[in-house]
Amino acid sequence: MDKVFIVDGHCDSIGYLSSQTRTLLLPSEGGHWDVPRAKSADISLQFMAAFIESKFKPSLATLRGLELIETAQRFVEENPDQLFLIKNQSDLNQIPDPTRIGVLLSVEGGEIIGENLFMLDIIYRLGVRALGLTWNQRNALGDGVWERETKSRLTNLGQDVIRRMNQLGMLIDVSHLNENGFWHVLELSEYPIAATHSCAYSLCPNSRNLTDSQLRALGEHKGIVGVNFNPGFLKENGPVTRKDVVRHISYIAEVAGVETVGLGSDFDGIEETPDGLENVSDLSYLLDDLTKAGFSTKEIEQISGRNFMRLLSGVLK
Incomplete structure (x- = not known):
């Protein structure tokens, strides 16, 4: 099909940049995501997550989170001809930019704020516009x-934190949050929320996936699910291919509405990928698969990027 712009709700490439194992500028360095391959796939907006590894928790979580944020900021600042930071509606209105990828900074794990609400304002000032409340463990905000x-x-x-994120204009990410926490967030938040990198529990009963009730509730609250490419979230057993990603997209669209589903690859945060989705440059094949599955051009545009854009337009200040 003709090219459409893509928004990817989650990747963990900042960690490789921080460890200086990759520059994210050369495909030859390997991994799942880099600027040239992302451009070739028409990525227009990339959520880049500062994932705070368990070994830094709890005492060094804030320090590690700030290190990752600084790494991402420097990456964008040093490549202004290829990247720009998404912080507000004005920045969002530049999507799609014909030459540059928009970068939205997120933090994966509320441990970065410790037990201090003021730290949320600090990371906001540093450019963070999305926060995953927990990773899989318990922290001071809730349970994973x-x-x-x-x-x-x-x-x-x-x-x-929920109330303050609403005031600031930050996207609440519930991908790793336990189910009762999920429902509590929906009770409290005045704005739509996202599970930026999750899948459908009915198709694969992994604790990281969302039940039909959760999917429907996200749809009713104008939220979004970014379908994760982690094979363990897509299928219990056997080989996993792009068709399994399409299966989850199709299912979520059926249960919650096509306006509720997007892409949340988790590239560079997963050890394996589905066959045919080895890296970001393969995303065009996934869009072709959606056409073959019966999705219209308009629906594919929604899934590939417009649903996330609609969500962010309603959240960012």
Whole structure:
């Protein structure tokens, strides 16, 4: 099909940049994501996550998070002809830019703020516009999906974070949050939320995936699910291919509406990829698969990018 612009709701490439193992400027360095291959795939907006590894938690989580944010900021500043930072509506209105990729900074794990609400304002000032409240563990905001048996809602601090994110214009990401926390966020947030890199639990019963009730609720609240390319989230057993990504996209569109589904590759954050989606340059093949699956051109434009753009237009200040 003709080229359409793409918004990818999640990648973890900043970590490789921080460790100086890759520059993200040369495909020959390997990995899943770099600027040339992203441009070849017509990525117009890339969520870049500062993923705070477990070894830094809890005492060094803030320091590590700030290091990753600085790494991403420097990356954008040093490549102004190829990248620009998305911080507000004016920046968002530049998408799609014919020569540059918009970068939206996110943090994967509320541990970055510790137990201090003011840290949320600090990372906002540093350019962060999305926050995953938890990773899989418990933190001071709430419980991740590995704590499902506790059935806990958000803490008092977690509730304050939701309210403050609404005030600032930050996207709330519930991808790793436990189910009761998910429902609590929907009760509190005045704005739509996202699960930037998750899949459908009914198709693959992984704790990171969303139930039909969660999917429908996201649709009703004008939120979005970015379908994750992690084979373990797509299928329980056997080989995983692009068709399994299409299967989850199709299912979420059926359950929650096509306006509720987007892409959240998790490139450079997953150890394996589906066959035929080895890196970001393969995304055009996925869009072709959506055409073959019966999606219209308008629906594919929604899935590939416009749904995320609509969400961000309603959240960013």
